[in-house]
Amino acid sequence: MSNAGLARRVNDLGAASGLTLRYDKTSVARWVGKGMTPQGPVPHLIAAVLAERLGRPVPLEEIGLDESGPSDPDLGLSFPRDLAEAVVKATDLWRHDHVNRREFLTGTFAVTAFATPLARWLITPADALAEHRGSDRKVGQTDVAKLREAAAEARRWDSKYGGGDWRASMVPECLRVEATPLLRGTYHDSVGRQLFGATAELSRLAGWMAFDTGQHEIAQRYYIQALRLARAAADVPLGGYVLATMSLQATYRGHPHTAVDLAQAAVERNRGVATAKVTGFLHLVEARAHARAGDPGACARSLNAAEGHLERARPGDDDPEWIDFFSYDRLCADGAECYRDLRLPEQTRRFTATALAGRSEAYARSHGLRLAVGAQADLAAGDIDAACGAGMRALTVAQRVHSARNTAYVRDLVSGLQAAHAREPAVREFTEQVRTSIGITA
Structure with missing residues (x-):
């Protein structure tokens, strides 16, 4: 370097x-x-x-x-075998993040930190027992339902407003204030499984929102704790979903081979377990990793598998709520990113066109990312006017959502346009709009 x-x-x-x-x-x-x-x-x-x-x-x-750095730089990176210790580690992370998140921001993201959690989850994806006798507070279904409602609401906020929106701070707060006392309470095995499942999804969401704002050091810690909590819940599909988000982070951070390992582990452990829709998404994440690794054959096989499973999904399937976002337009959106990474602009444009026909208001961030990917494909195909036009629309979304990813995609587009077409009037106009509206230049 x-x-x-x-x-x-x-x-x-x-x-x-x-x-x-x-x-x-x-x-x-x-x-x-x-x-x-x-x-x-x-x-x-x-x-x-x-x-x-x-x-x-x-x-x-x-x-x-x-x-x-922080007093315990490894806080949140461990994956304890013992369930009681796992609860302590998770709640310590939530408490420390509340006290001083800036300490975590001075740490580093290292893809190797996923190795032990991955190995231990593969060996034992479900704990034997989840009951606990703790404080006088008896945990029931109503308590779990409140956490699930919080997770569902947070998913809607995140998709519409981005991970950096003020509402995102409510997820770590919910874990610290609401979930922590429940985990320390008294509950039998059935309620315990549900409690751990709800807290795993909230922890995954906290990680995803941190990832979306570029706080990868924090995201990684929340993901690891989410995977451990999913094991406590004996929820193998949820564990696979957490691994998929880890894989997406590894892909985004430039570690595609580790991303392949994470996605394939999720797929293999969920054979015969997860619904068709969940399995399809896991294959899609694997395709993203293969594309970034430059393996078009493996990418195509994973994309075909993702599409095949999505086609087999039915409304009556027992799908978890967290997979509701996965639809054909999402398949095409990720397919477009695969073809972008494989430097196949015509396929990227075709998949992007289908993806943009899908839902936009509820999934504003995704819509903006799709516009930027399509603009990059237009640029690669030599259609500068189309690239700048789509870029302008992506910029409009980036101004509304609080997402470092949307900003980064627009920045990358500006860099590509300026590298080869800096003197074009449309490029100069677009670059100036970016500079004045979100304060970045190539």
Whole structure:
């Protein structure tokens, strides 16, 4: 990685955490050549960039910088075998996140942290017993129903407003204030399974919202705890769904081979267990990983499997509520991203056209992402006017939703347009609109 590349990535990670940084290659030269130490959270951002490239955690002392992270840097990354310990670890994460989320933002995302949770879930995807005798509070179906209602409402907020909307903060708060006392209460096995399932889905949602805002260090911790709670619930499809979100994060962060492993584990463990609709989505996530890895054959097989299972899904199937979003237009949207990664613009345009015909208001963020993907395909096909037109519509969505992913997709489009067509009037106009409306340039 060049000095300029390191500086750009540090600036990008800082922006995702709400920081305005303007480092350049000269700054990096000062750090390396003159031993100057950047201030504030910047050393941790540097370590995060290096961890991305190496695929493992990079302690600050390894790169000659002082350590000043959270008191327990591994908080939320463990996957205890013992259920009682698992509850302690999960609730500790929720409490600490409330006290000082900024400490987690100075940590690093490392794809290797998924290895132990994946292995332990594959070996034992369901705990033997979920009953607990704790405080005087007796947990019942009504308590669980409230958590499930909170999760359903949060899914709607997230899809419509993005993971950075103010409502998103209510999910970690629900886990800390509502779920924690319930987990410490008294419940028999049946209610315990449902309680763990509801808290697993809330933890997965908290992770997904953090992922959508670029807070990958936090997202990873919530995902790992969600997987452990899904095991306590003996809910193998939910565990597979959590693995799928882990896989999407690994794909997005540039670790497609690990993403393939995570998705395939979800598929294999759910054979004969999950509904057709759930299985179809797991195959779709696997296709995304294969595409990013540059394997068109494996991608096509997974896409075909996803479509086949979705076609076999029926309204009367016992589908969980969390899979309601998966429809044919979502299949086409992810298929378009697969073909984008495989650099097949015509297929990308065709799939995007179908995806954009689907629901838009309730799934505003997804609609914006689809517009940006379609614009990238238009650019690859040489249709600059179409690319700028779709880009303008994607920009309109990015202004309404609070999503780092939507912003990143628009930014990537601007970069591509400026690289080859910077002098085109439509490109100049679009770039200026992006600069003035969401404050980014290529």
